[in-house]
Amino acid sequence: MKIATWNVNSVRKRTGNLVSWLERTTPDIVVLQELKAQEPQFPKAEVEAAGYRVEIVGQKGFNGVALLSRHPVEITARSLPDPAEDEPARYIEGRVDTPKGPLTVGGLYLPNGNPIGTEKFAYKIAWMDRLTQRAKALLAREEMFVLAGDYNVCPTDVDVFNPVAFAGDALCQPQSRAALRTLLNLGLTDAIRAFNIDGPQYTYWDYQAGAWPKDNGLRIDHMLLSPQATDRLTAVGIDKAERGKAEPSDHVPVWCELDVA
């Protein structure tokens, strides 16, 4: 069972890249972020033609998440619990059956939080607390789950090409990192670090200032696994080559494989 996450930065602009990547890499379940589209604007027919069921939580112009699955899926949430009336489209969660029991996949687009010292940063931290509560509820089931997406947090300075320049950024704040550790310390595993214990493993390169050719990247897209999922984790990857293609997203896909045969 191959599970992937990708912040596509506008699904309409990325339809070609997305479909060719789906057809080439054939993940079983994919969560997408930053659709920047409402549900009717999503290229559903193209993605279905590639072999996927499509579930969308859309929003006009900003945010937007989706869950794609090659298998029957039950959507279990379209936001984190206790959403505000104007809750942004940042979370989707589904459940599929496997020979080893149910697998839940949550797709999330965590608030950026810049600039620090504003209500935007407070909202980020509050959203991380809500995500942690959701993780606790899922952990109580003692089943496989994966919380995947754009976390907008660089866990450590190793995950930042220039830690000094980013010291004041919301993605690198001690409070942001502490909130991510609180989530991890529930007993979750950062899948990429389970196979790559050190060194840069970037998933994002800014469009500006030649960040990609200079490899000035960040690791902000993560897959956090429950113990039951971690027990079946066999491989992980970052599809870095997507960043070098024409009209790329500024993020690349991150994936993991679980042996549930």
Place this chain on the structure above:
DNA sequence: ATGGTGGCGGTGCCA
């Protein structure tokens, strides 16, 4: 060289 890029929507906001 205090800029630079990209997406949305049709101006400035967001990342």
